[in-house]
Amino acid sequence: MLYKAIVCCRAGMGSSMFLKIKADQVIAENSLPIKTVHGNMDTLIDFNGDLVITMSDLSEELQGKMPYVIGIDRVADKNEIKEKLEKFLNDIE
């Protein structure tokens, strides 16, 4: 099973691309069964995947509206991203 994740921030510009790069690094290094796409608030509405990866401020708003939301506090922190992705995989499997 390959889970589909969308990475987004409010504006859909640099920060979310930055987050996607870090998330993809973590996914590759740990061989996690997750594939990411980049998005913004507009594409989020039509997203039909399994997981939203975003900054923590936005994640609070999205809780309950999307299947599963991960909020990252420190975008450059691979350990935080890894822990939260692994928790997602544990919760969903």
Next chain:
Amino acid sequence: MSLNYTSSELIQIGVPARNWEEAIRLSAEPLVKHGICLPEYVDDMVLNVIEHGPYIVLTDNLAVPHGRAETGALKTTISVGILKDPVEFGNKTNDPVRVVICMSALDGEKYMHMLGWLATILEDRGIIEGLANAENTDKVLELLQHK
């Protein structure tokens, strides 16, 4: 490699910002001065924070302001502002900010490479700490060439 993305005239030490908006505007000044973006693009960096919040404080001590390319980015480059005193952006986990990296970015391959480069550099907290304490532009360039 990193020299493609910044240069000594885009780096400032001891930026005397008193608040987050000054931190962005003063750190971005060299981008306008050297024709890398228009003043409107810097306005958009500030507007972005007003509209979307302080999420640009990507990790401890570090803000990465950026605007929408169409508002006036002319080249894909960063400026670096090392603040004289730490400034609060309102980010509850990563405040206060001591290092401001302003991105002028046109969409495209170079932008993606620049983000990848930044993502690698900024994963190392020692580099951000080193930037925050840098005493001259050479030290900043040296740290940014670390990877």
